[in-house]
Amino acid sequence: MAIKDIGPQPNAFDIETETRENSTYRTVAWSGIHLQVTLMSIPPGESIGLETHPDTDQFLRLDAGQGRVMMGPAEDDLPFTQDVSDGWCVTVPAGTWHDIVNTGDEDMRLYAIYAPVHHAAGIVQATAEDAERDEEAGTDVPPEWAAVPEQAPDEHA
Numbered sequence: 001m002a003i004k005d006i007g008p009q010p011n012a013f014d015i016e017t018e019t020r021e022n023s024t025y026r027t028v029a030w031s032g033i034h035l036q037v038t039l040m041s042i043p044p045g046e047s048i049g050l051e052t053h054p055d056t057d058q059f060l061r062l063d064a065g066q067g068r069v070m071m072g073p074a075e076d077d078l079p080f081t082q083d084v085s086d087g088w089c090v091t092v093p094a095g096t097w098h099d100i101v102n103t104g105d106e107d108m109r110l111y112a113i114y115a116p117v118h119h120a121a122g123i124v125q126a127t128a129e130d131a132e133r134d135e136e137a138g139t140d141v142p143p144e145w146a147a148v149p150e151q152a153p154d155e156h157a
Contacts, residue, residue, distance in 0.1 A: 019111045041109050051157070061107065
């Protein structure tokens with residue numbers, strides 16, 4: 001990968017190429033003051049993980065693979081479902097429970113934009129387990145220079 005998170009500095013990169021070439025569960029590609037870009041790769045049969053961000057809106061776009069999006073007001077109430085593939089975007093309002101399951105036979109590659117900033121600048125998490133471990137350890141937190149209001153913690157199913 002050629003992209004490196006340089007913090008809230010001007011930047012330009014080929015997001016489609018970087019997304020398609022990313023093989024990690026999550027890599028933070030750019031961290032601004034008010035939003036953040038992450039790249040994700042989800043193996044067949046796995047998912048981003050059912051979760052809600054109480055105070056964070058999220059935009060996701062698939063650049064490879066296919067999946068099924070599920071969203072709703074509670075972890076056991078996900079009435080919104082949509083099959084998605086290369087070129088589709090998913091918009092997740094703050095407080096909405098959501099998951100995207102890879103329903104294909106190749107890695108699902110996508111990028112996510114969080115507003116406000118949600119993860120540590122430049123953090124690379126090879127697997128979902130690494131991401132969970134970093135969150136539990138308190139090492140995956142937004143940088144001090146990000147304009148992040150006091151937020152309720154994420155919830156995971």
